[in-house]
Amino acid sequence: MSLGRVVVVIPTYNEASNLEWIVGRLRAAQPDVDVLVVDDGSPDGTGAIADRLAAADSAVSVLHRTAKAGLGAAYLHGFQVALDAGYDVIGEMDADGSHQPEQLGRLLDALGSADLVIGSRWVPGGSVVNWPRRREALSRGGNLYVRMLLGIKVRDATAGYRLFRRTTLEKIDLASVESTGYVFQTDMVARTLAAGLTVREVPIEFVERVRGDSKMSGAVATESLKRITAWGLRERAAQVRRAWGRR
Template sequence: MSHSDLGRGVVVVPTYNEALNLEAVVARVRAAQPELDVLVVDDGSPDGTGAIADRLAAADPAVSVVHRTEKAGLGAAYLHGFAVALERGYDVVGEMDADGSHQPEQLGRLLDALGSADLVIGSRWVRGGSVVNWPWTRMALSRGGNLYVRLLLGIRVRDATAGFRLFRRTTLEKIDLASVQSTGYVFQTDLTWRTLQAGLVVAEVPIEFVERERGESKMTGAVAGESLRRITRWGLRERRRQLRRFVRERRRP
């Protein structure tokens, strides 16, 4: 299947204070996959990121910008971007960080896999995936967090927290985006879980994740804490549901 068979595609790139990185990342996406559009969703960055995005959009019709007036979290920015993408009729909607950690040159791997999947995740933790320039503590936190997700939710996805991914339009339409309340990094796990719950196919392809060289990471202890609490609630709820189902089946004559 050629990429053109997938229909029109857009990559949603949320930004908050990414003035040092945005221009290079957008240029790399446009060079690596010229058929993909780019939608920048800026959360009112005080460092001028929004103005840079506007300049890029003025120079390239494949680039557009949504300006948000508040910093409401990664999930809120993505939900806004997804709504705009669906409204504009895109068939494929992608997610990618603006800091260069996700390499646009690897988007082709995700597009190839989308031919037989509903959601494709660029994974750090499958065979062939890797992380560059992370301290062992951050590696352990990410690996441990994903192991916790697998055990608690009973899923096989090895990098449910990853933010480099492609959705089919039909997937986003099936998973009830209007009811998504997670705003931080747990948003990624939330949408992975919803896709699986809807009976859809999630594929993982290996990527090389490169830690940002410029600007500050948005991952904080508070963000990690929100993720852990929310995932724990889902997991316990799902385990109770499984137990009730098991008991019902055992009681059948």
């Protein structure tokens, strides 16, 4: 079954050493998939590299933003541009090579029976490469916390390798999404499930970046947990009110 027009949104900030490499791999692995680079004003010349790639390949386009406003903000802007351009499937992929373009086919195949597909590290068959045990424990623990607090069954709600149907993004109402940082990923999963839509996870091999600096930090992780805790407590309070109302 044809999925229609597909684009993968790649947000960038100081990814000059990775962008051409990852876009080249993606175009080779999936020649029918377009690429939208969303650059947050990178001072290292990433935007210029993206422009050069777009000039040489009509399947590549670039969205230049003037400031670094967070991962979620970049994705929301890119999603809206892709929707306005008429794409039927809109994906997410990191620029640093941690999401392997050669595995995108797994997500595309799964989207035939889903509204959102996640490339998951923590389902059977999934794995991580070159991660210290502490970071793996942090990711597994964080996802367990999300499942318990939000009451969802997704094993890797924080993952950033994804494909959305345009109908999913339209039903979520992107204008109402306020998450701008890494917690955006969990927010989108929760909203998809709350809308009664289907989320599927497929196993991927996640490879830690070998070039450039990671954008993840302790402060970013702490802020994400704070936001998730607030959502969870608010939902639990709403459940109690509904239960008392029925009584």
